[in-house]
Amino acid sequence: MTAVTDRPTVASGGAPLPVSLKQARLPRWAPPVIALVAAGAGCGIGLGAGLDSTIQWGLIAAALFVLGTYVLSAAVEGGRQAKDRLATSMVWTSFLLAVIPLASLLWETVARGIKVLNVYFLSHSMGTLPDALPGGGIYHAIIGTLEQVGLATLIAAPIGLLTAIYLVEYGRGRFAKTVTFFVDVMTGIPSIVAGLFILSVWILILGFGPSGFAGAMALAILMMPVVVRSTEEMLKLVPNELREASLALGVPKWRTILKVVLPTSLGGITTGVMLAIARITGETAPVLLLVWGAKTINNNPFDGAQQSLPLYVFQQWQIGTDAAYDRAWGAALVLIAFVMILNLVARGIARWKAPKTHR
Amino acid sequence: MAKRIDVSGLSAFYGSHKAIDDISMTIEPRSVTAFIGPSGCGKSTFLRTLNRMHEVTPGGRVEGKVMLDDENLYGSGVDPVAVRRTVGMVFQRPNPFPTMSIFDNVAAGLRLNGSYKKSELKEIVERSLKGANLWNEVKDRLNKPGSGLSGGQQQRLCIARAIAVEPQVLLMDEPCSALDPISTLAIEDLIGELKERFTIVIVTHNMQQAARVSDRTAFFNLAAVGKPGKLIEIDETERIFSNPSVQATEDYISGRFG
Numbered sequence: 001m002t003a004v005t006d007r008p009t010v011a012s013g014g015a016p017l018p019v020s021l022k023q024a025r026l027p028r029w030a031p032p033v034i035a036l037v038a039a040g041a042g043c044g045i046g047l048g049a050g051l052d053s054t055i056q057w058g059l060i061a062a063a064l065f066v067l068g069t070y071v072l073s074a075a076v077e078g079g080r081q082a083k084d085r086l087a088t089s090m091v092w093t094s095f096l097l098a099v100i101p102l103a104s105l106l107w108e109t110v111a112r113g114i115k116v117l118n119v120y121f122l123s124h125s126m127g128t129l130p131d132a133l134p135g136g137g138i139y140h141a142i143i144g145t146l147e148q149v150g151l152a153t154l155i156a157a158p159i160g161l162l163t164a165i166y167l168v169e170y171g172r173g174r175f176a177k178t179v180t181f182f183v184d185v186m187t188g189i190p191s192i193v194a195g196l197f198i199l200s201v202w203i204l205i206l207g208f209g210p211s212g213f214a215g216a217m218a219l220a221i222l223m224m225p226v227v228v229r230s231t232e233e234m235l236k237l238v239p240n241e242l243r244e245a246s247l248a249l250g251v252p253k254w255r256t257i258l259k260v261v262l263p264t265s266l267g268g269i270t271t272g273v274m275l276a277i278a279r280i281t282g283e284t285a286p287v288l289l290l291v292w293g294a295k296t297i298n299n300n301p302f303d304g305a306q307q308s309l310p311l312y313v314f315q316q317w318q319i320g321t322d323a324a325y326d327r328a329w330g331a332a333l334v335l336i337a338f339v340m341i342l343n344l345v346a347r348g349i350a351r352w353k354a355p356k357t358h359r
Numbered sequence: 360m361a362k363r364i365d366v367s368g369l370s371a372f373y374g375s376h377k378a379i380d381d382i383s384m385t386i387e388p389r390s391v392t393a394f395i396g397p398s399g400c401g402k403s404t405f406l407r408t409l410n411r412m413h414e415v416t417p418g419g420r421v422e423g424k425v426m427l428d429d430e431n432l433y434g435s436g437v438d439p440v441a442v443r444r445t446v447g448m449v450f451q452r453p454n455p456f457p458t459m460s461i462f463d464n465v466a467a468g469l470r471l472n473g474s475y476k477k478s479e480l481k482e483i484v485e486r487s488l489k490g491a492n493l494w495n496e497v498k499d500r501l502n503k504p505g506s507g508l509s510g511g512q513q514q515r516l517c518i519a520r521a522i523a524v525e526p527q528v529l530l531m532d533e534p535c536s537a538l539d540p541i542s543t544l545a546i547e548d549l550i551g552e553l554k555e556r557f558t559i560v561i562v563t564h565n566m567q568q569a570a571r572v573s574d575r576t577a578f579f580n581l582a583a584v585g586k587p588g589k590l591i592e593i594d595e596t597e598r599i600f601s602n603p604s605v606q607a608t609e610d611y612i613s614g615r616f617g
Contacts (some may be wrong), residue, residue, distance in 0.1 A: 247415055
């Protein structure tokens with residue numbers, strides 16, 4: 001707190017001197033030091049007051065940090081800088097508060113799931129293994145998830161893409177507005193409702209049995225609006241000048257969309273579809289209603305009950321023995337890894353396909 | 360190759376708003392016709408009616424006749440796509456396709472319209488790039504993205520792309536307004552060469568440019584903001600700039616307006 005420079009002073013004649021552009025600033029090491037002090041004080045207060053929860057300690061420390069930065073900055077640097085520091089420290093505190101659950105979730109899953117994760121676990125089903133015993137695997141659940149999500153994507157991606165193209169390139173007037181409205185409504189459908197809808201139509205009315213395909217249809221209902229929305233935004237980003245340039249060359253509209261508009265936005269569209277896939281991969285409710293879950297491998301998604309990763313986690317947790325808990329955590333880890341890999345692939349594709357502007 | 364354009368009684372609308380009112384003029388083949396006038400007077404709108412790009416804008420609508428030699432562009436059964444193949448266009452801002460290489464950009468019009476042999480395409484691309492005075496600068500990097508070129512080069516790339524489909528008429532909407540003086544000079548020289556083969560119509564805000572490149576000049580004006588733009592007069596460029604027959608033209612050219 002020594003970096004105080006002279007404030008502009010008033011000359012003897014009464015006319016103000018040219019105002020200096022330099023201002024008193026807290027040194028660079030101030031924020032981390034304040035953070036350390038606040039953390040220490042938070043722990044001290046927590047211990048002293050006998051608070052059980054370390055979360056409370058952390059919250060006290062965070063509040064102290066925000067407050068301390070503000071007061072100190074107001075004293076040294078003045079009001080505007082103090083507000084700036086307040087905003088900065090709040091942003092950092094919020095960031096940490098947001099990251100802590102994510103990090104602890106990842107840590108917990110990896111720590112508990114890594115125990116059972118091996119080739120045997122990945123390549124075998126539960127088979128006839130009694131639920132309470134250790135062993136068994138998730139091969140049947142991986143197959144189920146891949147097939148159900150794959151089928152759902154095959155249904156939802158083309159419909160979603162075409163809908164978005166219609167809305168952006170052709171849609172005018174009332175019909176387009178209606179479509180947009182229903183897409184918005186669909187975005188908010190709870191997954192259990194999508195599952196119940198397919199259950200009533202496909203299984204109760206049409207009389208089919210449970211199958212991976214039934215689950216895929218429900219997942220497609222959930223995925224479609226996400227694909228429409230993200231694709232729409234991406235297509236809107238394509239400059240109109242490119243469409244006009246193509247049309248002015250005498251290229252028909254449909255070829256302009258196919259050869260100019262879509263390639264230009266392909267990176268973003270792919271990312272959107274991948275994120276939609278990631279979203280439906282973790283859905284449990286429709287799978288529970290429509291696919292039922294199985295203990296053995298069923299490679300045919302069109303006939304008979306299948307397993308899927310989220311449902312497997314749920315069922316293992318219900319069994320409630322230590323071995324089942326371990327399996328649940330292992331499957332959860334695989335599920336998280338799967339979604340994360342999808343996200344990374346999406347980012348990779350987006351970067352690779354983005355229009356190149358460098359020389 | 361080049362064709363004469365005969366416009367009679369042409370009005371264009373955006374929804375219910377009339378942007379240009381009752382314009383009639385003749386644009387001579389193998390010559391450069393410049394459109395000048397204040398912003399918002401409908402020069403660009405009029406230009407876009409000449410290859411039916413106006414109706415691409417939502418709510419865009421046209422009344423009147425545009426005869427290309429003896430065919431009415433707005434006659435029944437006329438395909439706008441075919442019109443645009445005959446009447447090419449270069450835009451204000453260079454707009455190469457960002458996903459395509461330099462080669463693909465020039466070949467775009469041909470490739471998207473039909474199938475060509477590779478050797479045929481190569482020949483046309485080289486010819487078009489030479490026609491646009493760009494060949495020497497890009498011949499070693501035809502596979503690089505077109506958006507990596509400088510602004511002036513991009514605009515010449517767009518001209519090459521437009522002339523690759525061998526149109527009869529080339530419309531240019533302020534092609535130099537985003538460019539530096541050297542690139543502008545390059546494009547003006549190019550316009551001088553292109554008029555041997557094409558009918559060229561150019562919209563410009565730069566009156567020196569109109570005086571330099573055009574054979575005939577048309578002056579557009581509007582009575583007030585919100586009123587439709589009108590053609591005030593069209594004449595030999597020399598006469599417009601030395602001894603125009605309408606007072607408003609002289610006022611605009613000599614800077615006495617408003």
